[in-house]
Amino acid sequence: MAKTKTTFECQHCGWTTSKWVGKCPNCGAWDSLVELNKEQVEFLKKQKNSSTLEAKAKSIKDIKEEEIKRFSSYDSELDNVLGGGIVPGSLTLIGGSPGVGKSTLLLKIASNLSKNGKNVLYVSGEESASQIKLRANRLDANEDTLYLLSEIRLEQILAELEFREYDFLIIDSIQTIYSENISSAPGSVTQVRQITFELMRVAKEKELATFIIGHITKDGSIAGPRILEHMVDTVLYFEGDSSKELRILRGFKNRFGATSEIGVFEMRSDGLFSAGDISSRFFNRNSNQPGSALTVVMEGSRPIILEVQALVSESHLPNAKRQATGFDNNRLNMLLALLERKLDIPLSSFDVFVNITGGIKITEPSADLAVLAAIISSFRNRAVSKETVFIGEVSLVGDIREVFGLDARLKEAKLQNITKAITAKKPVEKTGIKVYEVNEVTKLIDWF
Ligand code: TYD
Ligand code: MG
Numbered sequence: 001m002a003k004t005k006t007t008f009e010c011q012h013c014g015w016t017t018s019k020w021v022g023k024c025p026n027c028g029a030w031d032s033l034v035e036l037n038k039e040q041v042e043f044l045k046k047q048k049n050s051s052t053l054e055a056k057a058k059s060i061k062d063i064k065e066e067e068i069k070r071f072s073s074y075d076s077e078l079d080n081v082l083g084g085g086i087v088p089g090s091l092t093l094i095g096g097s098p099g100v101g102k103s104t105l106l107l108k109i110a111s112n113l114s115k116n117g118k119n120v121l122y123v124s125g126e127e128s129a130s131q132i133k134l135r136a137n138r139l140d141a142n143e144d145t146l147y148l149l150s151e152i153r154l155e156q157i158l159a160e161l162e163f164r165e166y167d168f169l170i171i172d173s174i175q176t177i178y179s180e181n182i183s184s185a186p187g188s189v190t191q192v193r194q195i196t197f198e199l200m201r202v203a204k205e206k207e208l209a210t211f212i213i214g215h216i217t218k219d220g221s222i223a224g225p226r227i228l229e230h231m232v233d234t235v236l237y238f239e240g241d242s243s244k245e246l247r248i249l250r251g252f253k254n255r256f257g258a259t260s261e262i263g264v265f266e267m268r269s270d271g272l273f274s275a276g277d278i279s280s281r282f283f284n285r286n287s288n289q290p291g292s293a294l295t296v297v298m299e300g301s302r303p304i305i306l307e308v309q310a311l312v313s314e315s316h317l318p319n320a321k322r323q324a325t326g327f328d329n330n331r332l333n334m335l336l337a338l339l340e341r342k343l344d345i346p347l348s349s350f351d352v353f354v355n356i357t358g359g360i361k362i363t364e365p366s367a368d369l370a371v372l373a374a375i376i377s378s379f380r381n382r383a384v385s386k387e388t389v390f391i392g393e394v395s396l397v398g399d400i401r402e403v404f405g406l407d408a409r410l411k412e413a414k415l416q417n418i419t420k421a422i423t424a425k426k427p428v429e430k431t432g433i434k435v436y437e438v439n440e441v442t443k444l445i446d447w448f
Pocket of ligand 1: 099104272
């Protein structure tokens, strides 16, 4: 009798091998390999061999582009992030920390769509139908063509999709759904991959726009296999501080558009709303404490004024603590090293904490200057005026670089009654703001 071959699969990346190893050579995860049983191996083989269809390659010149059809979600912020609306047959993954409002956002979109005559199926593996009903009451989302299904078995969900014709499907959340044909636990690589694959097949076949909610891990990426992000058409992240009102929806990948625009929502006790004008909402003009500086960042085409806060305090630890919230930790370390070196500030014996208020994450380098200003302000215990914004990227050698869209940023600052700006260069247009040119970090201290 032939010996049966064993197969092990990495639960992080899906890499397979016939011999167990402690560390996955593909993704580097430790102790992530589990042995697959017979059915799972059969299933893997089937998936690998399924590409026997005859397909001939065509010259790119002979291919006609199809116009992407879209329908509106009746929410301008979401449409904006998606690049103009929802694409039929597309799969969108939306991640975010617990309580940020993923279920709320999608229930609201579901109700918008059913108000406009679309059939919507909301599948929840996390909450009972009556719990969702409670939320729907708050959101005023009780519509005839919004159907709820509290279910975790994939086969039942697929059966429901056969039973009625839907235009929009929501899966809340992918980690709770499981397929009876696969014996691994819900949320495991095999399950998540197979379920997403099935959902994708149905979505394309029925031109059904599908939104999948995914949990995120501690470090902020979507839990489970990375392949999930590769498989879907669009990946969105919903972020924000769940104790505050404002939420930001950010595109991370989009096969049908750009990922530069963000959507901003406001979570109120009576529902979730598009936030509209947000520029003045992320900073507090009245506080006059040391350790705070303002900057203007661009989120897509929108300038937003943000407040950077820093706390520098004497350290009692052998290694001083450096911690950033909403700002890149490595970048903070770089800026601190630069301050020590260029300005002779002995920061190595101080703990440094940096925070961007409002739960927003800064993704572009123009806030470097404001971070430096907030740190110096906290270290010297001298407040920086809230009439001033700091805009500039700081390089490793200590000079301050220009940033894109300076005119737009300064115009927005002017609208918010800011009078002064510290930047690398003067703007091209007249903005009505007094600009101080600072092209080197050492000059920043002189300005102080
Ligand atoms: P939820 O959508 O359940 O978060 P997620 O699915 O991302 O885990 O919503 C979380 C919070 O939103 C919850 O703590 C209550 C709050 N909330 C409001 O403030 N207003 C509302 O109208 C609703 C429905 C929820
Ligand atoms: Mg939820």
